[in-house]
Amino acid sequence: MQITDARVIVTCPGRNFVTLKILTEDGVYGLGDATLNGRELAVASYLNDHVIPLIIGRDARRIEDLWQYLYKGAYWRRGPVTMSAIAAVDTALWDIKGKVANLPVYQLLGGASREGVMVYGHANGTDVEDAVKSVAHYLDLGYKAIRVQSGVPGLSSTYGVGRGTMPYEPAEKGAAPENRWSTEAYLNFVPKLFARMRSEFGDEIHLLHDVHHRLTPIEAARAGRSLEPYHLFWLEDPTPGELQQGFRLIRQHTVTPLAVGEVFNTIFDCQQLIQEQLIDYIRTTVVHAGGISHLRKIAALAELHQVRTGSHGATDLSPVCMAAALHFDLSVHNFGVQEYMRHTDETDAVFPHEYGFQDGFMYPGDAPGLGVDIDEDLAAVYAYDPAFLPVNRTLDGTMHSW
Ligand code: GCO
Ligand code: MG
Numbered sequence: 001m002q003i004t005d006a007r008v009i010v011t012c013p014g015r016n017f018v019t020l021k022i023l024t025e026d027g028v029y030g031l032g033d034a035t036l037n038g039r040e041l042a043v044a045s046y047l048n049d050h051v052i053p054l055i056i057g058r059d060a061r062r063i064e065d066l067w068q069y070l071y072k073g074a075y076w077r078r079g080p081v082t083m084s085a086i087a088a089v090d091t092a093l094w095d096i097k098g099k100v101a102n103l104p105v106y107q108l109l110g111g112a113s114r115e116g117v118m119v120y121g122h123a124n125g126t127d128v129e130d131a132v133k134s135v136a137h138y139l140d141l142g143y144k145a146i147r148v149q150s151g152v153p154g155l156s157s158t159y160g161v162g163r164g165t166m167p168y169e170p171a172e173k174g175a176a177p178e179n180r181w182s183t184e185a186y187l188n189f190v191p192k193l194f195a196r197m198r199s200e201f202g203d204e205i206h207l208l209h210d211v212h213h214r215l216t217p218i219e220a221a222r223a224g225r226s227l228e229p230y231h232l233f234w235l236e237d238p239t240p241g242e243l244q245q246g247f248r249l250i251r252q253h254t255v256t257p258l259a260v261g262e263v264f265n266t267i268f269d270c271q272q273l274i275q276e277q278l279i280d281y282i283r284t285t286v287v288h289a290g291g292i293s294h295l296r297k298i299a300a301l302a303e304l305h306q307v308r309t310g311s312h313g314a315t316d317l318s319p320v321c322m323a324a325a326l327h328f329d330l331s332v333h334n335f336g337v338q339e340y341m342r343h344t345d346e347t348d349a350v351f352p353h354e355y356g357f358q359d360g361f362m363y364p365g366d367a368p369g370l371g372v373d374i375d376e377d378l379a380a381v382y383a384y385d386p387a388f389l390p391v392n393r394t395l396d397g398t399m400h401s402w
Contacts, residue, residue: 001026001060001100006052006092008034008044011379013346015169016040016387017318019374020047020088022096024060030095031374032088033287033321036080037171037314038389046085050074055089061100063093067293083265083290090291091324091370098369105324105370109296109331116361117329119313119340120145120208120233122168124161127151128196135201144360145206145233145337150193154185159212159392159402168341169315176388181400183219190223194230206233206337208259213240213401214392217249224254233337234259234281234310240401241269247278259283262312266290267298274298274305281310281336286324287317299332308336315341319351323372326355326364338362350379 005023010016018034034043051070058066070086071077098105106112121138123146125131131150138146149160157179162168190209197207209232215223220238227235236259239246250258259281264270265288273279282302289295299309309332311325322340329335340362343351353372354365365371392402 001028003055003058003060006055008047008052009374009376009379010040010044010384011350012382012385013350013379014344015171015315015347016384017347017350018044018088019318019320019379020092021374022055022060022089022092024096028096028099030060030092030099030369031320031372032091032095032291033318033324034084034088035287035316035318035321036084037316038387039081040384042081043084043088046081047088051085051089060093060096063090063097063293066090066093067291071290078266078268080263080265080288083294084288087287087289087291087294090293091286091320094292094324095369102368104364104366104368105292105327106330106364109292109327112330113333114330114335116358116363117326117335117338118144118360119338119357119362120147120206122147122149122160122162122341124149124168125151126161127153128193131193132196132200135197139201139205142359145208147208147210147339148193148197149210152182152185152189155180155182158186159214160210171316171387171389173385173387177390179390179392179402181214181392181394183215186214187219187223187226191226191230194227194232198230203231208233208236210236211238213237215239217246220250221253224250224256224258227256228254232256236260236283237262241273244270244272244278247273248276251278257281259310262288264289266294267301270298271301274302274307277305277307279307281308283310283312285312285317285321286328287321288312292324292328295328296332299328299334303332303334308334310336311338313339313341315343319343319347319353320370320372320374323353323355323364323370326362327370330364346382350375350382
């Protein structure tokens with residue numbers, strides 16, 4: 001079954017998305033997400049200029065072989081642009097395989113390992129009481145797991161505090177916004193935030209928190225230890241992940257579970273973290289870590305070491321990625337939780353999908369393939385609109401991780 005055509009669709013229904021559509025000789029097509037927030041056109045060019053010319057005429061059924069062809073064949077390995085492009089091809093080919101087999105993709109991956117996929121939502125507030133209201137709202141919607149972020153006293157803005165809407169979006173049009181950061185202010189504040197959450201909502205609900213790469217390992221150890229009484233489901237990205245051995249130091253000092261990996265692209269980024277059991281959840285996702293095929297390899301390594309999955313699912317990953325993630329989550333044994341930030345109605349209209357949310361769980365649906373489509377006419381209405389993620393400086397103006 002030859003690949004006869006492939007095209008990259010860039011659209012901005014409120015935010016930018018890059019989608020690869022692969023068409024085959026018998027009329028079946030598949031979709032893959034290729035969105036890399038703030039750097040979208042680099043992946044679009046990588047696909048248009050360097051990948052599509054290579055895949056036309058090849059056999060769409062040979063998913064693994066095509067993956068290796070693009071990975072090994074480029075010579076230049078890894079990195080978010082390359083791996084998002086490979087992911088898009090891989091995801092589209094799984095979609096095609098499911099459609100041809102007349103089966104939902106999760107059935108091709110071994111079938112369902114659970115009834116549904118537990119997801120966590122994003123509660124946030126400008127201050128603690130605002131965050132309390134937001135958590136209450138998510139509880140009303142049925143969520144069993146909720147991430148909590150709040151403004152920090154003394155800081156004008158910080159990561160994860162939205163603009164009052166559920167589909168929180170950090171990227172901004174024009175220039176990158178600048179946040180200010182104080183590690184001391186944050187470390188003093190964060191245990192108070194979670195003490196308040198537990199006193200208000202009790203012990204049952206799963207609470208999560210994202211540090212967003214801002215602490216050194218020893219600072220992260222302090223955060224983890226100070227949060228132990230509030231038994232978080234996980235503490236995410238406590239320190240930047242490049243220095244994998246840095247997590248040893250955190251581990252020595254705290255039993256707060258750790259999650260990392262939304263910016264990782266391959267199994268090599270998390271090999272040591274997993275093999276030394278330095279983390280509890282691996283957050284690599286379909287679009288940024290080489291597609292369903294590569295994510296399954298990461299999950300298999302993680303399973304050996306009692307690490308569970310907790311894939312990234314922010315709004316900058318398109319509904320195509322969300323659908324693929326749900327098939328993966330439903331099938332792998334060592335699934336932990338899936339992040340779910342709701343897309344806007346405009347985005348959902350461009351990407352009609354079978355998946356749905358009910359009472360804190362999500363379900364990919366039983367349509368053949370991934371169960372997600374793209375309305376190309378509607379996508380064409382929304383032209384690409386450059387937007388940038390924020391940057392972050394400490395109070396004295398030094399560049400810090402955002
Ligand atoms: C998360 C992430 C996001 C990222 C965003 C960057 O845990 O959901 O940290 O909020 O910041 O995906 O594009
Ligand atoms: Mg995160």
